[in-house]
Structure formats: structure tokens, C-alpha cells
Amino acid sequence: MEKVLTSLWGVENSHKLDVYKSHGGYEMAKQVLSDWDSPKLIEHVKATGLRGRGGAGFPTGLKWSFVPIDSEKPKYLCVNADESEPGTAKDRYVLERTPHLLIEGVLIAAKALKCHHAFIYCRGEFYDQLAIVRAAVEEAKAAGIVGKNALGTGYDIQVTVHSGFGAYICGEETGLIESLEGKKGQPRIKPPFPAVHGLYGCPTVVNNVETIAALPWLIKNGPEAYKKMGTEKSPGSKLMSISGHVERPGTYEIELGMPLKDFINETAGGIWKGRKLKACIPGGSSVPVLTAEEVEKVNLDYESCAANGTMLGSGGCIVMDETVDMVHMLRVLGHFYSHESCGQCTPCRRGTSWAHRTLCRIDDGEGKPEDVETLLHIANNMTGRTICPLADALAMPIKSFLTKFREEFDYKARTGKSLVQPGKAA
Amino acid sequence: MPKITIDGTEFEAKDGATVIQTCADNGIDIGHYCWHPGLSPEGNCRMCLVEVEKAPKLMPSCMTTVGDGMVVKTQHTSEKVREAQRDVMEFLLVDHPIDCPICDQAGECKLQDYYMQYDRQPSQVPLDSKVHKPKRQKFSEQVTYDAERCILCTRCVRFCREIEGKEELGMINRGAVSLISLYNDEAKLSGDYQVNIVDICPVGALTHSDFRFKKRVWFMDYTPSICAGCSRGCNVTVGSHNAKVYRYKPRENQDVNQWWMCDEGRLTYKQVHAEGRLLKPRLRSGGDNSEYTDWRRVLDRSADVIKLLEKKEGPQAIAAIGSPLASTEENYLLKKLFAARFPGAKVAFPAADLYKEGGPDKLLKTGDKAPNARAGAALGLTDTIESVIEGIEAGTIKALYMLGDDLAATGPLAERFAKAAEKLSWLMVQSPYYHATAQRAHAVLAATHHLESQGTFINFEGRVQRFAPAIKPQVEARTGVQILQDMAAALGADIPGGEGAQVFDALAAEEKQFSGLSWNALGDQGAKLGQ
Ligand SMILES: Cc1cc2nc3c(=O)[nH]c(=O)nc-3n(C[C@H](O)[C@H](O)[C@H](O)COP(=O)(O)O)c2cc1C
Ligand code: SF4
Ligand code: SF4
Ligand code: SF4
Ligand code: FES
Numbered sequence: 039m040e041k042v043l044t045s046l047w048g049v050e051n052s053h054k055l056d057v058y059k060s061h062g063g064y065e066m067a068k069q070v071l072s073d074w075d076s077p078k079l080i081e082h083v084k085a086t087g088l089r090g091r092g093g094a095g096f097p098t099g100l101k102w103s104f105v106p107i108d109s110e111k112p113k114y115l116c117v118n119a120d121e122s123e124p125g126t127a128k129d130r131y132v133l134e135r136t137p138h139l140l141i142e143g144v145l146i147a148a149k150a151l152k153c154h155h156a157f158i159y160c161r162g163e164f165y166d167q168l169a170i171v172r173a174a175v176e177e178a179k180a181a182g183i184v185g186k187n188a189l190g191t192g193y194d195i196q197v198t199v200h201s202g203f204g205a206y207i208c209g210e211e212t213g214l215i216e217s218l219e220g221k222k223g224q225p226r227i228k229p230p231f232p233a234v235h236g237l238y239g240c241p242t243v244v245n246n247v248e249t250i251a252a253l254p255w256l257i258k259n260g261p262e263a264y265k266k267m268g269t270e271k272s273p274g275s276k277l278m279s280i281s282g283h284v285e286r287p288g289t290y291e292i293e294l295g296m297p298l299k300d301f302i303n304e305t306a307g308g309i310w311k312g313r314k315l316k317a318c319i320p321g322g323s324s325v326p327v328l329t330a331e332e333v334e335k336v337n338l339d340y341e342s343c344a345a346n347g348t349m350l351g352s353g354g355c356i357v358m359d360e361t362v363d364m365v366h367m368l369r370v371l372g373h374f375y376s377h378e379s380c381g382q383c384t385p386c387r388r389g390t391s392w393a394h395r396t397l398c399r400i401d402d403g404e405g406k407p408e409d410v411e412t413l414l415h416i417a418n419n420m421t422g423r424t425i426c427p428l429a430d431a432l433a434m435p436i437k438s439f440l441t442k443f444r445e446e447f448d449y450k451a452r453t454g455k456s457l458v459q460p461g462k463a464a
Numbered sequence: 465m466p467k468i469t470i471d472g473t474e475f476e477a478k479d480g481a482t483v484i485q486t487c488a489d490n491g492i493d494i495g496h497y498c499w500h501p502g503l504s505p506e507g508n509c510r511m512c513l514v515e516v517e518k519a520p521k522l523m524p525s526c527m528t529t530v531g532d533g534m535v536v537k538t539q540h541t542s543e544k545v546r547e548a549q550r551d552v553m554e555f556l557l558v559d560h561p562i563d564c565p566i567c568d569q570a571g572e573c574k575l576q577d578y579y580m581q582y583d584r585q586p587s588q589v590p591l592d593s594k595v596h597k598p599k600r601q602k603f604s605e606q607v608t609y610d611a612e613r614c615i616l617c618t619r620c621v622r623f624c625r626e627i628e629g630k631e632e633l634g635m636i637n638r639g640a641v642s643l644i645s646l647y648n649d650e651a652k653l654s655g656d657y658q659v660n661i662v663d664i665c666p667v668g669a670l671t672h673s674d675f676r677f678k679k680r681v682w683f684m685d686y687t688p689s690i691c692a693g694c695s696r697g698c699n700v701t702v703g704s705h706n707a708k709v710y711r712y713k714p715r716e717n718q719d720v721n722q723w724w725m726c727d728e729g730r731l732t733y734k735q736v737h738a739e740g741r742l743l744k745p746r747l748r749s750g751g752d753n754s755e756y757t758d759w760r761r762v763l764d765r766s767a768d769v770i771k772l773l774e775k776k777e778g779p780q781a782i783a784a785i786g787s788p789l790a791s792t793e794e795n796y797l798l799k800k801l802f803a804a805r806f807p808g809a810k811v812a813f814p815a816a817d818l819y820k821e822g823g824p825d826k827l828l829k830t831g832d833k834a835p836n837a838r839a840g841a842a843l844g845l846t847d848t849i850e851s852v853i854e855g856i857e858a859g860t861i862k863a864l865y866m867l868g869d870d871l872a873a874t875g876p877l878a879e880r881f882a883k884a885a886e887k888l889s890w891l892m893v894q895s896p897y898y899h900a901t902a903q904r905a906h907a908v909l910a911a912t913h914h915l916e917s918q919g920t921f922i923n924f925e926g927r928v929q930r931f932a933p934a935i936k937p938q939v940e941a942r943t944g945v946q947i948l949q950d951m952a953a954a955l956g957a958d959i960p961g962g963e964g965a966q967v968f969d970a971l972a973a974e975e976k977q978f979s980g981l982s983w984n985a986l987g988d989q990g991a992k993l994g995q
């Protein structure tokens with residue numbers, strides 16, 4: 039498979055401008071900035087079938103086409119580098135290994151959107167990555183790649199790197215925009231959508247790091263080459279991170295449509311210590327969990343995941359072996375989402391916290407049998423009734439854990455004990 | 465204008481109106497916390513969800529703009545909506561401290577009301593697992609915040625930002641431990657309208673120092689009235705119980721005060737129980753100071769003296785001064801009494817700037833602390849105070865009947881007036897207060913505060929607004945209207961009878977500027993004078 043995003047991984051100093059340039063870096067941006075116009079770019083990206091890698095898999099070209107390109111207002115591009123979904127560790131590598139690939143993508147997207155000021159909104163905890171990206175932008179500025187008359191093409195493009203303060207919710211696109219504006223990071227109600235009314239009330243596109251970083255390759259190789267990879271509706275490649283009980287956890291670029299079991303067993307070297315697979319969350323902690331049997335059927339593309347009741351999401355694959363206590367696992371997720379709820383809307387603010395406390399009680403052996411039903415009740419009641427999908431991001435795991443591993447919850451709620459012994463294989 | 469079907473009935477909506485506003489305009493109630501018609505919508509409480517045909521999820525009606533042909537089902541026809549509202553109620557109450565027994569809002573709390581309307585299920589949350597938050601935090605001398613009761617609807621935040629134009633409050637923290645907070649520990653709310661956030665707080669999270677722990681709201685009676693703090697005439701609802709007034713709350717009037725009132729005006733109800741209140745008539749007999757007496761004596765004695773002076777000096781030796789602090793009806797009866805009994809006598813009215821205090825502010829305060837400053841012009845009381853003072857100084861005016869004002873202590877003419885008053889053979893002051901001018905009077909007629917009587921004030925824009933008695937006249941005070949009628953009887957003059965309402969109808973029938981108005985037609989929102 040051709041590498042769209044990771045061809046420079048492993049190359050020494052791949053984050054440096056000269057190294058990047060020696061591999062053909064910024065040639066596509068130069069071409070695009072001088073010769074391509076916005077409609078041609080948008081059509082090109084549409085034709086590749088590229089889908090947003092931030093989680094929802096929304097077609098990128100289509101998203102761009104919603105922007106009133108000829109509006110008098112400035113158009114903004116925000117690169118979403120807030121990567122905080124548990125299990126997901128892909129954008130961070132793009133940032134630290136190939137920041138110039140991202141910047142080149144930014145130049146291309148900017149031209150498509152007639153945007154002259156782009157922001158890279160970086161997760162606050164990405165301390166090292168922030169320094170690397172900032173240094174890369176400085177390098178690019180000094181080399182005349184970013185700024186006025188970028189690459190000598192006459193196109194002006196300013197790039198600002200902005201650090202978040204450590205809030206998962208600032209990865210939600212409108213939360214990101216609020217935060218970028220200097221306000222508390224809280225999602226906005228949509229409509230209006232950012233494409234029309236985004237940053238500072240202007241048309242704005244928010245795209246994931248991985249989405250943007252794919253653009254140089256797409257310009258160079260064209261839609262046909264891209265569509266040779268992956269499936270019909272999920273073309274191309276995707277960065278997948280895999281963590282948990284596998285022999286070789288890490289981040290890999292795979293061809294979409296790869297069977298999940300091959301990803302676990304071959305790419306990641308299989309379940310560690312010779313143990314058995316119990317469950318897998320394929321696309322970041324907020325997507326429904328799969329049982330070992332289900333893993334057999336699922337391929338890593340948007341459609342196959344959906345057909346099996348889960349989502350490809352951000353590609354954060356979490357693998358659990360037979361020793362994992364599912365009650366405790368869900369408690370950990372409950373802690374995360376209740377801690378990260380921005381708190382503005384009722385079902386999420388109260389629901390995530392109530393669910394988390396209920397899970398703590400069960401997990402600590404202080405639960406009551408009816409607590410399990412209460413959990414379902416909470417999850418159902420917060421689904422689809424909130425401003426952003428964060429509430430669903432906990433409701434989905436709760437519902438799937440309780441459907442697929444119900445006996446573990448009932449047993450612990452009743453007896454105070456776990457059905458599995460953590461760390462001990464059966 | 466887009467057409468929308470709500471619960472099976474078609475309505476016309478205003479262009480760009482939200483679903484909840486359209487429902488409100490048509491008398492369809494949708495449960496809501498965060499929406500307030502005077503503030504930008506934020507859609508955070510999720511109480512107002514409705515079913516919209518073709519929408520995949522329930523929609524917050526406060527954030528949904530009406531589109532032509534939209535079909536909406538509210539909680540009145542949709543089980544799905546009722547369920548969602550029940551669930552939202554349950555979420556809101558998960559961590560609620562249930563301190564209703566000691567909460568000032570109990571009885572007028574949207575959590576209580578909606579619990580009865582939408583929820584009615586026992587709590588599934590063990591009390592000991594609730595999230596605790598700070599209680600009794602002072603946002604200012606006037607406003608106290610209880611974070612445990614707060615449902616984070618952000619109405620208070622938006623009021624400060626949008627109405628007062630002050631960035632003083634915000635939401636801090638995340639998730640279940642979110643709070644409303646000032647921006648730093650030393651800050652306090654600084655606005656002149658801050659207590660409105662207590663009114664619009666749908667729960668007991670914000671309380672007003674003045675009302676805290678004073679009265680359970682279900683014991684109180686509620687009377688529509690007018691704030692007399694300035695010539696805006698903000699519409700208020702008076703809360704009272706057992707002859708005591710406990711608070712003002714603003715009452716909506718889009719033409720006057722929208723939903724708001726100023727903090728200063730809000731406390732003016734206190735004057736009804738103020739120490740300087742005059743609750744019995746007084747009479748000076750011989751000495752320098754008047755003494756308490758009964759109504760019979762003060763009226764008879766005043767009538768006798770005035771008749772005597774009239775006989776000796778002619779009717780023009782008797783003069784009157786109306787007041788922008790008294791009701792339109794009192795000023796009118798004063799005028800009628802003099803026209804009937806002392807033809808050619810002066811009936812003056814203080815100049816418009818007597819109660820000017822600074823300029824108007826950006827929101828409501830007019831800077832003119834006289835609730836009825838327009839009454840003089842409306843009734844054609846054109847004589848000036850100066851002309852009366854001159855008459856007294858010249859010795860042509862011997863007796864003076866005054867309504868309300870403390871002219872001996874107010875305005876640029878105070879000193880001159882006080883000196884002139886010494887020369888009067890008979891000074892009669894009809895006022896709710898025993899102020900400096902009343903202290904110089906021979907007869908002091910203990911009049912009611914407007915909260916104890918019925919009548920109208922005309923605001924600075926010429927809007928005639930009614931007030932009704934919230935409490936009965938205290939002790940022996942009498943309404944100004946009655947005192948004037950009693951005085952007229954004692955003097956043998958024929959003036960309109962009845963209470964404020966009847967007097968208003970009589971004056972409306974007679975006075976040109978009031979033509980077309982009647983007590984009933986004024987309603988609770990008032991009506992403008994004809995120009
Ligand atoms: C709670 C929440 C957190 C999110 N966090 C991220 C994130 O960290 N990074 C990201 O790229 N997208 C995140 N998203 C998705 C963004 O809202 C948005 O859809 C995405 O950045 C769009 O980029 P794409 O079209 O390139 O996928 C999050 C969404 C939600 C609801
Ligand atoms: S769902 Fe949760 S995170 Fe999203 S807006 Fe509501 S409270 Fe905030
Ligand atoms: S204090 Fe009252 S008005 Fe302010 S957010 Fe809380 S509940 Fe709403
Ligand atoms: S603005 Fe005037 S009328 Fe309104 S509350 Fe204040 S003092 Fe009273
Ligand atoms: S009133 Fe609509 S969400 Fe609160």
C-alpha cells in the first residue's frame with residue numbers, strides 16, 4: 039500500500055523543513071497556490087472521496103462546498119489538533135514527525151477556501167508537539183512559505199498556532215471556535231453551522247489534522263490513485279492507533295477496509311501474553327464496544343463498522359483481553375466523560391456525572407441490583423437530547439457494555455464482586 | 465408570515481420568530497428554564513424540546529425558528545416530548561439539595577412547579593451521593609448565590625451581559641461542578657439593575673438580601689402597581705401580607721419597563737412603612753408645633769379658618785399647590801375644589817425640574833424622581849410656585865393648601881418658600897410624610913402612600929397608569945381623594961365622589977387631554993394621553 043501520511047515516519051529529522059523539502063515538500067502547495075482555483079480544488083477533493091478523520095467521517099470536499107467562498111467576510115480554516123479521545127494517538131505523530139506536511143495541507147485547503155488566515159488549534163497537553171509545530175511554522179515563515187506572497191505565488195496566508203488549555207470538549211468544532219475566540223470552550227448550538235457562521239462570525243472550516251495532512255498526496259497523485267485504496271465508500275488509508283492488550287501497540291497507517299482481526303492479530307501482533315481477546319473498541323472510547331465474536335466480522339471502514347453497530351470514529355482502537363473487568367473499564371470511561379462534559383446542557387452535565395457515580399458504586403462493591411437498570415435509564419435519557427454529541431459519547435458505551443456484558447454488571451451490583459479477576463487469565 | 469401547525473392547529477408566526485415565542489404568543493405553554501423573551505436564547509436547559517415533523521431528534525423550541533409549513537407537537541400532544549421533559553426534570557433534580565423548606569423561592573420555583581407538572585417520580589439518587597457546591601456566596605450586598613440550587617440556565621449571565629452591558633458573571637468549571645461566578649474573588653456585581661437577576665432566576669439560586677427569609681411567598685397577596693421612584697413608572701407587582709408590604713417585583717410592560725426595574729426603585733416600597741410616615745392628622749392650636757388630633761377637628765378647624773379668611777380677604781387669599789408626588793385624581797380634585805369654591809384663586813404645580821436628579825441612564829431611570837410630573841400640564845395647572853410665593857410675600861395670599869411636596873426643603877426656592885410660609889395664617893399640608901414643610905403646617909392631613917390607595921400616575925411619556933391598594937390605609941391615614949372630598953364637604957363645595965377609579969372616570973369625561981380614556985380602558989398596561 040502507498041503511504042499517504044507516513045512515508046516520512048522513521049526518516050531522521052523528518053520534522054525539519056530541509057528534510058521535508060528534500061522529499062518533494064511544498065511542491066504541491068506551490069503548484070496549487072499559483073495555478074489552481076477554489077472550485078477546481080474543491081472538485082478535486084470531492085473526487086478523491088476523502089472523508090474527515092476527526093471522527094464523523096464527513097466528506098471533506100462536500101463540507102468545503104458549504105462555505106460561501108465569495109462572501110465578503112474573511113474565511114477561516116481551523117485545524118483541529120485537539121486530539122483527546124481516549125485511545126486515539128495519531129494526530130500527535132503527524133504534528134511531531136511531519137509538521138510541514140500539515141502546513142502544506144493548510145496552504146492547499148486555504149486556497150480552496152479563499153482563506154488567508156488559518157489556525158492550528160493544538161491540545162494543551164501536547165507540550166512537545168506544540169513546540170515542534172510552532173518551530174515548523176516559524177521555519178516556514180522565515181523561508182517565505184507562509185505569510186505574505188507565500189512561496190512567491192502572490193497568495194497571502196497567515197498561520198497561527200494556538201494552544202488549548204486541556205479540555206476534550208475543545209475538540210468539538212464549535213467548542214474549538216469558542217475557545218479560539220478566547221471564551222470558555224463550550225459547543226454552540228447548530229445551526230448556524232461554522233461553514234456559514236463560525237470563527238468571529240465568519241465562514242469557517244474545521245478539519246482534523248489527518249484530513250488536512252492527506253491533501254498534498256491527493257494533489258500529487260489524484261483521485262484515482264487514492265480510490266485504488268480502501269473501499270468504494272471509504273477510499274484511501276487511515277491512521278489507526280491501537281492500544282491495550284496487544285503485542286505491538288502503536289499507530290499504523292492502514293488501508294481502509296482492512297479486517298479488524300487482521301489489524302489486531304497481524305499489524306499489532308495479536309493479543310499479548312498469549313491470552314484471549316475479550317472486547318474491542320474500534321474507533322475511540324466513545325464508540326460502541328465489540329465482543330470478540332463481533333471483531334471477526336468487522337472491517338475497518340465507515341460502512342462495515344456502522345453495519346456492526348459501531349463506528350470507525352477517530353481510529354483509536356482499544357483492545358481488551360479476557361482479564362479485563364468490564365465494570366471497571368466502563369467506570370474509567372464514565373470518569374472521563376463526566377470530567378470532560380462542558381456542563382452547559384442539563385442531560386449531559388447531570389447524566390454523565392450521575393452515571394459515573396453509579397458506576398463507581400457498583401465497581402466499589404457498594405451497588406444495588408437496580409443500579410444497572412438506572413445506568414441504562416440514564417444513558418437512554420441523555421441520548422440525542424444535548425447540544426453536542428458528548429453525552430452520546432458516554433451513552434453509547436454504557437448501552438453497548440450493558441447489552442454485551444450485562445452479566446458482569448449484574449453480578450457485581452448484586453455481590454460486590456467481579457466475575458473476572460483482573461490480570462489473571464482464565 | 466410563515467404558517468405553523470402546533471398541536472394540530474394552524475397559526476401565523478412572525479417572521480424569524482422561534483417556536484417557543486410563537487407558542488407563547490398564542491397562549492400555548494411550553495416548559496422552559498433558560499429561555500427568557502428579553503434575552504438571547506441559549507438552548508441549554510433542554511426543557512423546551514418539541515417534536516418537529518421530519519426532524520430526526522426532538523428540537524429545542526427556543527432555538528428553532530419557525531419555517532413555513534412547519535408541523536410541531538408540544539408536550540400537550542406528544543408522549544415523546546413529555547418523556548423528554550420528565551427526564552430533563554429528573555436530571556435537574558439529581559443533585560438538587562432539596563432545601564425547599566428554607567428556600568425563598570419555594571412557592572414560585574420553576575423546579576417545584578415543573579416537578580408537579582412533568583415529573584412526579586421519586587428520586588433514584590441516594591442523598592449522600594449528591595454533588596455539593598458552595599452555598600450563600602455574596603455576589604453583592606444585594607444578591608446572594610447558592611450554587612447547589614443553580615440549574616445553570618445562564619439567564620443571570622446573559623442579563624448582565626446583554627441588558628446591563630457588564631461582563632460580570634460567567635460559568636466556571638466543567639460538568640457537574642460547574643458554577644456561576646464573578647470573574648474574580650474581590651469583584652461584586654456593580655450594576656444598578658442587578659436584582660433583576662434574582663427575578664429571572666427560575667429557581668432559588670439567587671436571592672435578594674432585602675427579601676431573604678422575610679416571608680413565604682404563598683402567604684402574600686399580589687397587587688399590580690407602579691413604582692413611584694421616578695417618572696418612568698415601572699410596572700410592578702406588590703407582594704404584601706397582613707398590612708405589610710414585602711417587595712416589589714417588576715411586571716412586564718413592553719411600553720414602559722419591559723421585564724425590568726432598577727434596584728433603587730425596587731426598594732421604594734419601604735417608604736410605605738418608613739419612620740417619617742404620618743399616620744394620624746395633626747393640628748396646631750396655639751403653640752409652635754402641631755399635635756395629633758382626630759379628623760373631625762382638623763377638618764372643621766381648617767374649614768372654619770379658611771372660611772373666615774375668605775370672608776375677610778376674598779377667595780383669592782386662598783391658594784393651592786398640587787404635587788407630582790400625588791395621584792392625578794388628587795390633583796384633579798384639588799383643582800375642582802378650588803374652581804368650585806375659590807374662583808380666581810391660584811392652583812399652582814411645581815415646575816418640571818423640581819425633582820430632577822442627574823440625567824437619565826441608558827435603561828430605565830429618567831432622573832426625575834416625581835412619578836406624576838406630567839399631571840400639572842395634563843390638568844392645566846399652569847400657575848407657578850413663584851407666583852404663589854410672591855402672593856404670600858405680598859400679603860395677598862393668606863392660606864395655602866398643599867399636596868405632598870416638601871417645598872420648604874426641596875429645590876432652589878426652598879429657603880424663600882420656608883420664609884414665606886411663616887407669614888401664612890393657615891398652611892394646610894396633605895402628605896404621607898411628616899416632612900419639613902408638614903412640620904411648619906397648621907393642619908397636617910395624614911394621606912396614604914400610593915400603595916394604600918387607588919389612582920393613576922402619568923409617566924414621562926404621557927402614559928397614564930393605574931395603581932391599586934396593596935394594603936389598607938394604615939392607622940388613621942386617609943386616601944388623598946377622600947381627604948379632598950371631606951374638605952370639600954366641610955367647605956360646602958361639590959366635587960366628584962367615589963374612589964380613585966370613579967374620580968378618574970369623572971376627570972376623563974371632563975379633561976380634554978384624557979378624552980377617550982376610562983379606568984377600565986387603562987387596564988394593567990396603561991394608556992397614553994391624547995396629545
Ligand atoms: C466531544 C467531541 C470531541 C471531539 N474531539 C475532536 C478532536 O479532538 N479532534 C478532531 O479532529 N475532531 C474532534 N471532534 C470532531 C469535530 O467536531 C469535527 O467534526 C472535526 O474536527 C471535523 O474534522 P473532519 O471533518 O476533518 O473530520 C470532536 C467531536 C466531539 C463531539
Ligand atoms: S452535551 Fe455535554 S459537552 Fe456537549 S454541550 Fe452539552 S454539556 Fe457541553
Ligand atoms: S443563578 Fe439562577 S439564573 Fe443564574 S444560572 Fe443559576 S439558575 Fe440560572
Ligand atoms: S426606573 Fe424609575 S420607575 Fe422604574 S424602578 Fe427605577 S425608580 Fe422605579
Ligand atoms: S428553554 Fe429551550 S433549552 Fe432551555
